Amino acid sequence: GAGVSQSPSNKVTEKGKDVELRCDPISGHTALYWYRQSLGQGLEFLIYFQGNSAPDKSGLPSDRFSAERTGGSVSTLTIQRTQQEDSAVYLCASSLGPRLAGDTQYFGPGTRLTVL
Amino acid sequence: AQSVTQPDIHITVSEGASLELRCNYSYGATPYLFWYVQSPGQGLQLLLKYFSGDTLVQGIKGFEAEFKRSQSSFNLRKPSVHWSDAAEYFCAVGANAGNTPLVFGKGTRLSVIA
Secondary structure (H helix, E strand, O other), X not given: OOOOEEEOOXXXXXXXXXXXXXXXXXXXXXXXXXXXXXXXXXXXEEEEEEOOOOOEOOOOOOOOEEEEEHHHOOEEEEEOOOOHHHOEEEEEEEEOOOOOOOOOOEEOOOEEEEEO | OOEEEOOOOEEEEEOOOOEEEOOEEEXXXXXXXXXXXXXXXXXXXXXXXXXXXXXXXXXXXXXXXXXXXXXXXXXXXXXXXXHXXXXXXXXXXXXXXXXXXXXXXXXXXXXXXX
């Protein structure tokens, strides 16, 4: 079946603008994760959704970042008032869940965000 | 909290040579360990994972990794590297508590020369 998809693949924006990044997880996967990959860095966890539970937002770097997941499927990551340091590749992953030990996370191709 | 160290930022090997990528983790209990590969412009693909049992894990594309608890290591190996293996490799650790976000190392970039 289809894997995790993300859109857009590339986004260029001006400093101070808001952006929305979209993630379509694998059908039937209840867990969804957002990570950020900055140049020369590993992947940094941002937020995690599991079913209908309250999301784990512990990785969000500031209150300019938020995410929602509608109907337990599609997720949108929103960055308000973008800054140049927000430039990165934003990766989404999903896994089968719920709370299955060590369940594999499947990653999308990412959205490359460039803030000018 | 978990952490992962990949001490080698960049490794260059000749095609056909053997490969070992190092990964050390820090976690108080038995971890779940993963190796992912990322080709340029691509997302991450799972190579292999360790949860329990046999400490030598076989993965896709001819890769294997060995979990050594005494050394807190999970090194990735391949006996003969192909040019198509050139990519970025990430080691990750997950908490032994069901689905949780992974903690990734900063990656090792592999270059393959003829």
